[in-house]
Each structure stands twice: as C-alpha cells, then as structure tokens.
Amino acid sequence: xxxxxxxxxxxxxxxxxxxxxxxxxxxxxxxxxxxxxxxxxxxxxxxxxxxxxxxxxxxxxxxxxxxxxxxxxxxxxxxxxxxxxxxxxxxxxxxxxxxxxxxxxxxxxxxxxxxxxxxxxxxxxxxxxxxxxxxxxxxxxxxxxxxxxxxxxxxxxxxxxxxxxxxxxxxxxxxxxxxxxxxxxxxxxxxxxxxxxxxxxxxxxxxxxxxxxxxxxxxxxxxxxxxxxxxxxxxxxxxxxxxxxxxxxxxxxxxxxxxxxxxxxxxxxxxxxxxxx
Amino acid sequence: xxxxxxxxxxxxxxxxxxxxxxxxxxxxxxxxxxxxxxxxxxxxxxxxxxxxxxxxxxxxxxxxxxxxxxxxxxxxxxxxxxxxxxxxxxxxxxxxxxxxxxxxxxxxxxxxxxxxxxxxxxxxxxxxxxxxxxxxxxxxxxxxxxxxxxxxxxxxxxxxxxxxxxxxxxxxxxxxxxxxxxxxxxxxxxxxxxxxxxxxxxxxxxxxxxxxxxxxxxxxxxxxxxxxxxxxxxxxxxxxxxxxxxxxxxxxxxxxxxxxxxxxxxxxxxxxxxxxx
Numbered sequence: 001x002x003x004x005x006x007x008x009x010x011x012x013x014x015x016x017x018x019x020x021x022x023x024x025x026x027x028x029x030x031x032x033x034x035x036x037x038x039x040x041x042x043x044x045x046x047x048x049x050x051x052x053x054x055x056x057x058x059x060x061x062x063x064x065x066x067x068x069x070x071x072x073x074x075x076x077x078x079x080x081x082x083x084x085x086x087x088x089x090x091x092x093x094x095x096x097x098x099x100x101x102x103x104x105x106x107x108x109x110x111x112x113x114x115x116x117x118x119x120x121x122x123x124x125x126x127x128x129x130x131x132x133x134x135x136x137x138x139x140x141x142x143x144x145x146x147x148x149x150x151x152x153x154x155x156x157x158x159x160x161x162x163x164x165x166x167x168x169x170x171x172x173x174x175x176x177x178x179x180x181x182x183x184x185x186x187x188x189x190x191x192x193x194x195x196x197x198x199x200x201x202x203x204x205x206x207x208x209x210x211x212x213x214x215x216x217x218x219x220x221x222x223x224x225x226x227x228x229x230x231x232x233x234x235x236x237x238x239x240x241x242x243x244x245x246x247x248x249x250x251x252x253x254x255x256x257x258x259x260x261x262x263x264x265x266x267x268x269x270x271x272x273x274x275x276x277x
Numbered sequence: 278x279x280x281x282x283x284x285x286x287x288x289x290x291x292x293x294x295x296x297x298x299x300x301x302x303x304x305x306x307x308x309x310x311x312x313x314x315x316x317x318x319x320x321x322x323x324x325x326x327x328x329x330x331x332x333x334x335x336x337x338x339x340x341x342x343x344x345x346x347x348x349x350x351x352x353x354x355x356x357x358x359x360x361x362x363x364x365x366x367x368x369x370x371x372x373x374x375x376x377x378x379x380x381x382x383x384x385x386x387x388x389x390x391x392x393x394x395x396x397x398x399x400x401x402x403x404x405x406x407x408x409x410x411x412x413x414x415x416x417x418x419x420x421x422x423x424x425x426x427x428x429x430x431x432x433x434x435x436x437x438x439x440x441x442x443x444x445x446x447x448x449x450x451x452x453x454x455x456x457x458x459x460x461x462x463x464x465x466x467x468x469x470x471x472x473x474x475x476x477x478x479x480x481x482x483x484x485x486x487x488x489x490x491x492x493x494x495x496x497x498x499x500x501x502x503x504x505x506x507x508x509x510x511x512x513x514x515x516x517x518x519x520x521x522x523x524x525x526x527x528x529x530x531x532x533x534x535x536x537x538x539x540x541x542x543x544x545x546x547x548x549x550x551x552x553x554x
Contacts, residue, residue: 088357159394166352166390167407167459168383177406178396 025252032249035242041250045213048237049229054247056215060130060223061199061254063216064209067134068198072142073191079142080149081175105143110203112140117207128222133209140204141194148193152186153179181270188266192259199255202227226251302366303328303467303497304349309363311344313356319344319525322363324516326467331489331498333508333533336518336548341525342501345518346469349499350386351379384411387460391472393452395444395459400436403444403455404462411463426462430454430488450481454488461496468492470500474507486511505549509537517545 043053079097087094116136126132156179164174180187202225210222211232224232230247233240302325311319319341326332334342344353351372353359365372372382396403404423413419427433432454436447444455453473460468470489474482490511492498502508508515515537516530529542540546 090357157394159390159392160396162352162355162390163394163396163456165355166350166383166388167410167463168380169407169410170380173406173410178398182397 028245028248028252031242031245032247035246036249040246044215045229045243048240049213049233049243050237050240051243054226054229054243054250056213057224057226057229057247058250058254060209060216061226063130063219063223064134064137064205064225065195065198065258067131067219068137068141069194071135071138072145072194075138076142076145076190077149077180077187079146080153081180083146083150084153085171085175085179101143101146104139105147108203109140109201112136113204113207115139116204121208126220128208128210128212129220130209130216130223131219133205133223133225134219136204136208137198137201140201141198144197145190145194148190149183149187152183152190155186156182184266184270188263191262191266195258195262196255199251199258200227201225202231226254301328302326304499305364305366306349307364307366309345309348309361309365311341311348311353311359311361313360314358317524322525322527324527324530326497326499327514328497329494330513331493331500331511332514332516333512334499334501334516334518335503335505335508336525336528337520338503339525340518340520342518343471344525346388346471346499346501348373349467349469350383350388351377352383352388354379384463385465386467386469387463387465388469389453389456389460389471389473392476393449393456395447395452395455397443397445399441400444400447400455401440404459407459407463422462422464426458429461430458431484432458448481450477450484453477453481453485457485457488465496467497467499470498472501472503475503482507505537509533517542517548519544519548 040053041058042055044055045057046052079101083094083098087097113136116132116139120126120132120135121128124132126135160178160182161174164178165171205225205228209225209228211224211228212222213224213229214221216223226247230244230251233244233247304326306326307323309319309322310317318339322341322345334345336342344359347353347356348361349365349372353361361373363373367382367386370377396406398406401423404426405419408419408422413422424433427436432451435451444452447455453476457468457473473489474485477485486507489498489500493511493513500508500511512533514531515533517528517536517540518525519528520526529536529540529545531541536545537549540549
C-alpha cells in the first residue's frame, strides 16, 4: 500500500513539472503566434518596439552569445582539464579555485552586470557595447561550464589514463584523443547550460551592452539582447505585450535551435574520434 | 556467440626471436623499496628478470606485487605520494636514478592490466594511436604492424571484418588480447602483466594463457598471478611475495619448477600447498 502511494506521489511530481512547463510554453506559443509574422524577424522595431520587428535585436543577441562562447569555451575547458588532470587533489590552489568557481556560480547575474560595467565598460573603456556584454556573459557562464566539464572528465575511467600512460603516450594525447571524447556528454551538457543561461540573460546586460535597439555597426556599439527587449516591452512599454510574447517565442525557439546545433556539432566532432559500443 | 568465437580462434604466427630463456638478466632489481606516503608496502626486493623468460610473481593480495610491477616502467611516478628507492638496472641505466625518458621507456617495457582497458575507439584506432604517438608516420608501415600485432594475438581472423567498429563491443577475452596487441604493436622488449587473466572467464583465460606461452622467447614477460596452477604452467622463474609485519617482501625466488616442487622456505611450501594465504 505504502509502495503504491509512494509511486503515485512520484508520478504526481513528474506530472506537475511537465504541466507547469507545458502551461508556460503553450502560453508563449499561443500569445506569441498571434503577433508573430516572418517579417517580424527581418524588420527593425518601431514605436519603442510596439511595431516593426526584432532584426537588430536578434543580431545583437547572436553577437553577444558568440563573444561569450568564444571566450568561455576554450578558457573553461582549459580550467576543467587543469583541475581534473593536472592539479593534485591536495593542492591548495586547486581547491581554492574550485571553491571560487562554486561561489561564482551562485552569484546573482545583476552582480555580474555591475562588475562588467565597472571593469569592462569603465575600467577597460569598452563603454556600453556588445563586447562588454559578451565578456560579462563569458564570466557568468564560465563557472558552471568549468564545473560540468571537470566532473565529466573526473568520471572518465582511470583505466584509460593508466592504459595511455603505460603505452608511453603523452598526457596531452590521452586528453585530446581519449579523455575529452569520453567526457563528451558532460561537455555537451555544460554547453547547453551555458547557451541557455547566456541567451536568456537580462540583468547582466542592462549595464554592459545597454539597450539601444539599433542594428549594431561594430562590436563596440551598444546592442539590445532579446531578453532585455522582452523585459523592456513587458515592463516599460504600454501596449508592448504582443511584441513581448512574439519575442519570447523567438527566444525559446532560438535556444532550442542553438542547443540542438551545439549538440550535433560536438557529437560529430567527437564521433570522428570516438567509437562507442 | 563471442564465446564460440573465443573457442574457435587460432593463434597466428609469432615471429621467431631470440632463443628462449637466455640466462642473462634483462632487468636487475636491487633493494627495491616502495611506499605510499608514510606506509611502506614493499621492502628490499632484489631479483633478476631473465631475458626471454616468463617470470611469475605469486603471493597473497596486498603484498606489493602490483607496486613492484609498476615501478619497473615508472608508472609509479603518477601515483601522487609514491616513493620508490633502490636500483632497477635496464640496458646499462638505473631507471630510478639516471635521467630516463619515461615515454620511450614505456614503449620498451609494455604493461597489461588486470581489467582489459581498450580505449573507447575503434579496434584499429586502439593500435594506431600509440603507433602515431611514437612517431610511426608511414601509413603502410603502420598498417603492416597493426595487422601483425593482431595476428600475433590471434585476433586478426576474428575481427578483420570489423576493424573500424568499437573495441568496447568485443568480449572480455578479446579485449584483453587487443590490449596485448596494443602493447605488442610498439615492439616492446619486456611485457609486464598484472593478473591478465583474473577478470576473464575460464575459456578466455585459457586462450590468453596460451598466448602468453607463445610470447616466451621473443619477449621477456613478468606476470603477476593469483592462479598458482597458471604460474606453474607458464613460468620459467617464479618469485613468492609475502607480507611480514604489513610490509611486502620477496620470500623466495628461483626456477619455477624448483620453487613449486622443492621450496626452500617454509612459507612458500605452506602457500603453494594451500595451507596459508
């Protein structure tokens, strides 16, 4: 009897989560579709975003994401490799790096925004620009990406490390050809988390990339991200609800597309090396 | 299915090497002491490993046989707090004190582990990767060496139609023979085997044992085994390790037949008769 109640409760939990997700998603899709047209993607916004489309905003979003990932991925993978493969487990520096990352992962994004504004915009003189915003996003996604990849690498079987060493292989070969491909699921997970977090970010961008809704001419121009646009339409623009919903629909679709793309890219890159049973 | 394949395999030709068992030491170990942190696990072991012979190391678990083995190819370097002292003379060099290129050393002294550890790559890549790592650039040469190694371990006929499928899909016995092929492809002089059959079923174990016998003469083999009957069947020389006051020591070393039929030490006699251990 208790067993049945237990499994029933578990089922209810799952249903609740799925229902909540479906509710949000259907709300966005239904309300967004009413205001959405293909032209919406290619037009510039007019009337503070009530009319027109989101073309410059989409471009800014993609630039921000590109900058953030270009900086965060190699750096993050490097730190993860160092932590899991090179740092000894009782090294103080490694431990404090790990703790620092954990704390940074929990810092609210508005704090990253303030830091990005102080450091990139003012101290480095990048002003309100896509570059400031992208670099701030990079700082923000780095901790989670590093930790996910590190855990992934640590779970790779030690037998392979010893096997590679016993064959006189350098550690770099072992890492590049065996360990990283074997840690692929974790790397993909880290990538998806990072893309999701960076694409959906608002607070960290308000003070760094700003909210100018013109088409950016260079990386030093200010640009408005999709999430910032939605926030602005929903909070500051009366009558902007329709456009906000349509933008939200685009944002959700964009994240799904990017995740699928990232997954298949990483998969195809690694599968050339790795042949799993 | 795999079982059947294991049973119906044939051993390929192994190129004739030097005559079996030259009474000339290939490795001379003097006063080898191994410890981890403050704990000594193996104390003052001295013995000669003879060229082209099979030397079996027997004794209960935890008496330092594996530590002994991994000192010989300096794999112990990668254990964070391991310390090894004494002398290991190989080819005019003291492996513990002279400057030794460990990557080249491990090409000359190969190692097979208890649990088969093929890389999660294709069968072909498992052998190709170490060859490339050791600078064999010519495709044709690689091809020839890989085919020869697979024939040497009797795998060629079993896998030649699926060389590019995953090595992880092979049966346990096939995986272990692939690992032996992966070591042989680098043309080592010495093979260290750490209980190579203990994770295999009896049939696969018999196949690997037969293979080890075929290696005699061409390679110097040091094998750690808990299977006394196997040690007796394959080895020319045998060493018996025992733990005294929690520190492993070599109790007796000599010709295998001698050690089993007329042990000079009471502990050896008790262990091989099954009275202790």
